[in-house]
Amino acid sequence: MADEVVIVQGNEACVRGALAAGCRFFAGYPITPATEIAELMARDLPGSGGVFVQMEDELGSINSVIGAAWGGMKSMTATTGPGFSLMQEGIGYAAATETPCVIIDVQRGGPATGQPTLSSQQDVMQARYGSHGDYEIIALCPASVQEAFELTVRAFNLAERFRTPVILLSDEIVGHTREKLVIPRDLEVTPRTRPRARPEEYLMYRADESGLLDGMPAAGQGYKILVESQTHDETGNRRGGDMEASARLMRRLCEKVTNHLDELTDLEAFGCEEAEVVVLSYGSVSRSAGHAVKMARERGLRAGAVRLKTLWPFPDQAVARHVGAAGRVIVPEMNMGRISREVQRVLRREIGVVSLPRLGGALPTPQEILEAMGGR
Amino acid sequence: MHPLAEKMLRKSALPSIYCPGCGHGTVLNAYLRAVDQLGIFDQISHVGGIGCSGWTPVFLDSDTIHALHGRALAVATGLKLANPGRKVTVFAGDGDCTAIGGNHFLHAARRNIDLCLIIMNNEIYGMTGGQAAPTTPSGARTQTSPHGNPEPTLDACKLAVCAGASYVARYTVAQPRRLTRAIKEGLVHKGLAVIEAVVQCPTQAGRYMHGTGSPVELYRIIKEKTVDLSQAAGLKPEELAGRIVTGKFHQDPSQPEYTEQVYGLMDRARGGS
Numbered sequence: 001m002a003d004e005v006v007i008v009q010g011n012e013a014c015v016r017g018a019l020a021a022g023c024r025f026f027a028g029y030p031i032t033p034a035t036e037i038a039e040l041m042a043r044d045l046p047g048s049g050g051v052f053v054q055m056e057d058e059l060g061s062i063n064s065v066i067g068a069a070w071g072g073m074k075s076m077t078a079t080t081g082p083g084f085s086l087m088q089e090g091i092g093y094a095a096a097t098e099t100p101c102v103i104i105d106v107q108r109g110g111p112a113t114g115q116p117t118l119s120s121q122q123d124v125m126q127a128r129y130g131s132h133g134d135y136e137i138i139a140l141c142p143a144s145v146q147e148a149f150e151l152t153v154r155a156f157n158l159a160e161r162f163r164t165p166v167i168l169l170s171d172e173i174v175g176h177t178r179e180k181l182v183i184p185r186d187l188e189v190t191p192r193t194r195p196r197a198r199p200e201e202y203l204m205y206r207a208d209e210s211g212l213l214d215g216m217p218a219a220g221q222g223y224k225i226l227v228e229s230q231t232h233d234e235t236g237n238r239r240g241g242d243m244e245a246s247a248r249l250m251r252r253l254c255e256k257v258t259n260h261l262d263e264l265t266d267l268e269a270f271g272c273e274e275a276e277v278v279v280l281s282y283g284s285v286s287r288s289a290g291h292a293v294k295m296a297r298e299r300g301l302r303a304g305a306v307r308l309k310t311l312w313p314f315p316d317q318a319v320a321r322h323v324g325a326a327g328r329v330i331v332p333e334m335n336m337g338r339i340s341r342e343v344q345r346v347l348r349r350e351i352g353v354v355s356l357p358r359l360g361g362a363l364p365t366p367q368e369i370l371e372a373m374g375g376r
Numbered sequence: 377m378h379p380l381a382e383k384m385l386r387k388s389a390l391p392s393i394y395c396p397g398c399g400h401g402t403v404l405n406a407y408l409r410a411v412d413q414l415g416i417f418d419q420i421s422h423v424g425g426i427g428c429s430g431w432t433p434v435f436l437d438s439d440t441i442h443a444l445h446g447r448a449l450a451v452a453t454g455l456k457l458a459n460p461g462r463k464v465t466v467f468a469g470d471g472d473c474t475a476i477g478g479n480h481f482l483h484a485a486r487r488n489i490d491l492c493l494i495i496m497n498n499e500i501y502g503m504t505g506g507q508a509a510p511t512t513p514s515g516a517r518t519q520t521s522p523h524g525n526p527e528p529t530l531d532a533c534k535l536a537v538c539a540g541a542s543y544v545a546r547y548t549v550a551q552p553r554r555l556t557r558a559i560k561e562g563l564v565h566k567g568l569a570v571i572e573a574v575v576q577c578p579t580q581a582g583r584y585m586h587g588t589g590s591p592v593e594l595y596r597i598i599k600e601k602t603v604d605l606s607q608a609a610g611l612k613p614e615e616l617a618g619r620i621v622t623g624k625f626h627q628d629p630s631q632p633e634y635t636e637q638v639y640g641l642m643d644r645a646r647g648g649s
Contacts, residue, residue: 025458046645051457051638055450056483064454067423069460070441093444219421219439220462221457226386227441229426237388238434255599291558 004183010148010174011036011078014104014183015044017152018188019075023102024050024276025068025075029060029083033172034106037078047120062090062103069099070227072218074192074300075158078101078104080172081114081123084130091165092131095253097227100159100192100214102152103156104168106175107283109361114254118361121283121334127167134250135258139266139312143286145179157190158264162256163213169311172240173284173363187239191215199223202237205249210258218376257313265315268307269322271297276325277373280319280343282308285332285363294371299375311339316346322348330372332356332364380408382506385418386437393431397591399575402549403496404432406573407465411557420463420563423452425472426505428577429496429561432467442444448476449484452491460635463563470497470511474532478510479533485539485568492562492569496530498577499585506580514620516585532572532626541568542631545624550599558624566568567633574598 008016014037018026026045028038038054045052053067055061061077079087084105089109094101107123114122126168127139138158142148148170155166195202195215199222207213217223226236231246239245257264270304272278273295281289286307296303306322308315323329326348331340345351356372358364370376377385385408392571394400412494422433422649426445427474433440439462448466456464473481473495484491500518501507507520517524536544538555543565547555555573576582578592586597598620605623608616 025454027454041391049642049646051642053453053457053638055453056479059447059479060450060453060483062456063443063450066443067441067451067454067456068458069454070439071455073458075454075458089444090447149409175633217597219459224386224437224438225439225441226389228434235388 003185005043007178008145008181009036009176010142010145010170011106011292012040013145013148013154013371014078014168014170015040016183017149018102018156019044019048019157020183021153021189023076023156024048025065025073026050026077026078027053027055027064027068027075029055029058029061031080031083033108033175034078034080034104037104037106045065053237058086059090062087065101066090066094066099068073069101070225072192074100076102076104078106080108081108081110083124084126086368088126088130092133092135094165094359095135095137097130097229098132098163099165099227100163100216101165102155102159102168103165104152104170107171112121115361117172119284119334119363120170120361121285123169124311124335124338127169134254136254137167137312138162138164139169140256140266141282141309141311142174143283143307145177145181147302149181149183151170153189155329157188160190160192160216161212162260163216164257169283171235171284174282182340184308194221195223203234205232206234207252207256210259211252213257254312260317261317263311264310264313265318266310267315267318268309270305272304272306272326274302275326276302276328277328278282278304278306278323279330279332279341279369279373280306280308280323281332282311282339285334288363288366289332289369291366295366295370296373296375300324301373301375304371314342314346319346328352328354330354330356330369332369332372334358334363338370380412382601384408384437385435386413389435392435393428395579396418397576397578398428399434399498399549399577400429400496402492403555403573404435406552406556407494410556414560414562414563416463419464421455421459423448423464423466423479425468427469427472427501429467429469430472432496433465446472447480448472449480449491449493451476453484453489456489456491457638460610465492465494465563467496469498469508470495470500470532472473474510474530474535482539484534485541485570487541488542488567488631489626489634490566490568492559494523494559495570495572497532497572498575498581500577500581502577502580506584512585518584522539532568536570537626538643540631541562541570542626542628543569544626546574547622548598548602548620549576550595551622552600554622557589561627564626565627566629567631570584
């Protein structure tokens with residue numbers, strides 16, 4: 001059979017991606033501009049043998065998603081800034097208890113109620129540091145409807161492999177843009193696998209050398225799972241007062257992500273080899289950035305582009321490799337310039353890293369980016 | 377070790393975190409007896425919140441989730457919906473369930489989801505050192521109401537009945553047989569079963585609120601305050617002030633249960649009848 005081709009908005013692409021990836025539980029709460037994800041899940045999940053529940057608030061959403069994961073279902077929620085804030089404690093819980101789940105944040109302007117109907121990239125640091133305590137998170141950034149689908153599938157796959165919450169940092173522009181989506185027949189989907197150890201030998205949090213766990217058990221399979229929110233040892237038993245065991249857990253939770261940076265790195269680089277100026281972007285802003293670089297090259301500028309699809313963990317080496325040689329790096333963002341700081345950190349210099357913050361809800365135009373590049 | 381403990385407790389999680397003389401052990405005891413008499417221990421997953429009471433399921437050798445403060449019912453909602461063939465028991469404290477988790481309590485009751493919720497009410501925040509809870513009596517002195525509690529008291533059972541829970545009962549630790557019977561009924565009931573167990577807290581509520589850290593004395597106080605539902609009907613509101621009304625407040629097995637509704641809808645969506 002051929003691939004399926006449809007024209008849908010980004011939020012719908014997320015729903016289709018989630019269903020294709022095996023999501024069977026969605027809990028959510030209405031919030032603009034993410035609501036279509038809940039609405040379409042309510043429509044389509046039951047027919048796919050899945051559970052849709054509209055919870056009483058976002059705290060309920062993320063926590064029931066966690067419960068469903070341990071009940072044996074791939075699970076997710078979707079929200080935007082205010083709801084994402086409410087979910088942060090639960091996201092930290094999922095990270096600490098190594099609960100696979102997917103959280104979609106269709107970013108809008110903030111803080112507070114902010115700009116419910118307009119786009120932003122103001123949650124990039126909330127995604128990274130939103131919950132209390134130290135942990136590493138995986139966050140992916142789609143720039144198109146096609147990528148909203150593909151990265152949702154990837155988010156589910158990574159959640160299973162890394163046993164951690166994965167955040168899809170979409171935004172209002174990607175969420176509400178309607179464009180072509182090709183749904184491939186053959187998709188790579190990471191199934192939920194039970195632990196290889198037999199129940200009587202099973203230890204909840206026995207990790208391999210790279211920090212990853214052995215399969216994901218569910219309630220009722222005989223493993224007598226102990227999902228413990230306090231810092232714990234391999235058995236899952238509380239060790240909050242044990243400094244060594246707690247430090248060991250915190251370190252592993254971070255390193256299981258950072259140890260696999262190469263595998264997690266996902267970016268597109270274009271024309272960077274000879275470039276004197278490179279535009280580094282992510283999410284919907286890459287649409288303008290790509291156009292600006294094309295215009296610059298047509299005008300004879302030696303310009304390149306880097307587009308991040310995995311934002312966290314930040315792809316330090318890959319960014320350094322692609323933009324390190326360029327005299328100037330332009331970083332257009334729909335926030336106060338949060339990721340430009342990451343680029344400065346990676347390059348160990350502020351000189352030549354030009355932040356191009358765009359606030360208010362509209363994309364930076366290709367012309368604006370072109371001017372920052374020195375073209376016109 | 378007692379044979380019931382041998383059979384159902386998670387040895388690696390012991391000793392318990394309960395203080396000497398804590399009433400939570402009596403509730404755990406009643407729970408083990410109820411589950412053992414029904415012979416269904418293997419069929420139950422357990423969820424606990426944060427606080428002294430929330431540790432209770434951690435001591436059970438079962439599938440257990442120790443959730444965030446206030447979120448036990450939300451986690452249990454996801455667990456039950458994903459795994460509808462298994463029973464789920466939730467242990468929560470009065471503060472965990474009715475303060476920080478109040479919204480989930482309201483809506484779990486409204487949905488009438490098939491969970492057995494045991495609220496262990498010691499009238500205070502015990503683990504953090506004795507602060508006022510929604511269940512703390514008006515006027516009582518606690519660490520956050522040193523001049524007397526200016527707030528009225530929440531009746532979790534009344535709230536549960538109003539919000540739609542289909543089984544609601546309250547007993548004290550001084551009524552262990554009735555408490556055990558209620559837990560058994562709650563476990564076999566289809567729908568949200570809310571069982572409030574009034575417990576003594578010698579360490580915090582006892583010392584600061586009741587002027588005694590003696591469990592025996594606190595038992596006496598609980599017994600003195602207890603009024604059976606049948607007698608309470610004949611008492612005026614002022615006569616009931618400060619009393620603990622115990623009994624079965626509500627039982628209606630005919631109320632639609634949420635998990636069945638969700639799965640019924642799923643069957644229809646998939647083209648079934």
